Amino acid sequence: MKGIIFTEFIELVETTFGYSIAAALLDGCDLPSGGAYTAVGTYDHQEVLTLVGQLQKLTGTPASDLLEAYGLFLFPKLAAQMESMSLKFDGAIDLLCSLETIIHKEVLKLYPDAELPSFNIQNINSQEIVMEYRSCRPFAHLAKGLINGCAEYYQQELSVSMKHLNTETEFFTLISVRQS
């Protein structure tokens, strides 16, 4: 998993919960990386899960809420990178629909070893889509947070609901997104 996910997560913890929680978090997790992350590095995604689990213990906030909050926080950083790559979209729905076909393709050009989730889009109409989230990692709530971040970025109101259909081999979630 790319280092930016980790650095931004630590920054979120520092910003939201303060250095003491951040210190307790890193001290409480026996991380292979020791918590020394660089945005351009690649780290085991288990470390995110460990960090989120530990943060849940420290704050009492559910991991799903933490991941959603993290997604909301992360999106503007990713959007900045997106802009640097001259990727522009008409709005949130347009961007979400282009996730698989444009954005992930560009990401793979930069990071050929990146392991990305797949988003198959079912168009219901121009205002509503269903995204099929499939991944080997349980980050559907992170995706929801990113979608919310995307709505904020484009200053649009999106209602997002999820239905988990996980199997033994993969994490599978239907994410309905409706623009109001």
Next chain:
Amino acid sequence: MTQSSIEIELSYLRKKIGREKDARMQAEVLLERKSTELFGINQRLLEANQNLDVIVARRTQALKTSTKRVEVTSDELQNTVNRLNLVLDIANAVTWLFDVRNQTVDIAGKSQSLLGIEPTRGIPADELLLRIHEDDSAGLIDELNLSLKQGKAINKRCRILSRCGSYRWFLINGELSSFGAKSSFGAKNSLCVIGSCIDMHEQIEREREIWRVANHDLLTGLPNRNHFESQFSVLASESLDSGEGFTTALIDINDFTQINDTYGYRIGDGVLRDFADVLRGYSEHTSHVARLSGDEYIVIFKNDVATWSAHELCQKLIDECATMSLQNGERLGLSLTMGLAVFPKDGGSLDDLMQSVYSAVQVGKQKKHVGSSCVLYNAAIERERFREKDIRNALKLAIEKQSFDLAFQPIMCNEDECFVGCEALFRWPDMDAQWNIQEVIDVAENSGLILDLGEQIIAMAFAKISQLSKMGVKKWVSINVSPLQFQFQDIPQLISKALIEHNVDPSMLVVEVTENIFLENITRIATVLSQLKKMGVRVAIDDFGSGYSSLRYVQMLPIDKIKIDKAFIDDVGSGTESQGIVQAVINMSHSMGYKVIAEGVETQEQLSALKLMGCDYIQGYFFSKPVSFDELIKLDDFNKGSPLVLKTHLGRTL
């Protein structure tokens, strides 16, 4: 903020600085690695770029070479096209391409001048077909379909409406191809037929003229034997397919030579042309009419003309010809002998059918003295034909085996009633009892076997003359020589050789010829007979009065004796008209210096009358029937060895 929390934060920040250092070091390592990777990539790109430059240079060179080659090829192609166009112009030809999908035709070459077609691309096939002669278009369409279905090449002669509005002959060749349609219409893999169309008008017209001349009689314009035979094959084949037979009539103009002799060849030719026109008048009933030879014509009636109906039409033709006139208005009246036979009943092949009609004509010919006749081939004729065939086959075998013999009938001098000579008569000891010797001779004459048979008779006769000579019997022996032998054999040479070979006195030989010899080239016959006379051989006219009996010819030919036909002698002594004729012949012969022999004398009355009339020699049963050679030489009077000197009434020694 409490002291402890400040310390916690400080501790955290210190650790964070440490983590940041580690992270920076990680980043620097990553950066270094990425730099190295980028350098490597850059190097590889440079190499690739250089390789690419080399490849581009090589490809550019190859492209230039190809371009050059294409230019050269294009020039050559243009030259080839120019040459092809020149050849097409010289050959008066165009090329064509039939696009099967679009049903259109492209034409290349000077079609405007040749066919008068404009424009030359995308011409609807239907429009072009309208320009092809209606008798040829169906055949061309058939060949086109065969080409499309089976890939067969097209080779068809067609008449096409030309620029000047008349039909001209063209040879259309073509082959199925998937090439060419693309260049024409841009349609890939479109099926098409490509070919040429060559103006062959003059050549085909010449061929047709040659064929016409080769297959038609120039005098009458009717098809000739050659055309008839090929047409017969077609009609016979159709007839066998349909199961419907047809009637064939062979027509012979009776005594046509007399017309030529009497009026000259020009008039004779006119008669033949008029007769051909008369036959053409029956075209609605006939499928073919041809002139086979001089005065011989053949008619094939249509399938739907029944045999009895064909017979009626022949009778009508006979009636029509009986009232024909010459061009100068003089009434001529042609007499015809017609033989009818039905295919395949009377003959399933050309040869068999022709034999049948010829047999029927032969039967008719026997009645020609009573005028025209029309004889339908029948079972009796067929029996006769097979009988003749049997005789012919047996005769051929007998000739090979030389199984013949001679009989001799003595001839008496009227003056002193002494035997002065004899006639050698042909005998066939093994002959079938159902046949008689005269019909055997007729078959031999008709089949040409008389030539070999005649030679054998001459050889046998000479052997006996030689025997007589050696015995000191100086009596003459007469032999019969057929007109056919005079026509096809060198009789003087044959006899001269035999005379030398057998060392025989020529005066012991008398050559008897019938009046039919007058029908041959009389000048040539006169020459041949003169040659015999010069050798010392004597000549007699046999059966005088039974046939042509031309006094003019009798006077012209160098003959010694005239033998009056038995038919006249039979009535001698009975006071009939024949007696007057016999007297006249005797007087006439004597006046020309010829001796007269009466043959077939059987009674005392006949003998007495002939003596009174001054007939020189007598031959007949009254004195002796024909006997074998052994019996002949035993005859009292015959072996006396009396001299064989014949005195003519003019006192000449013969």
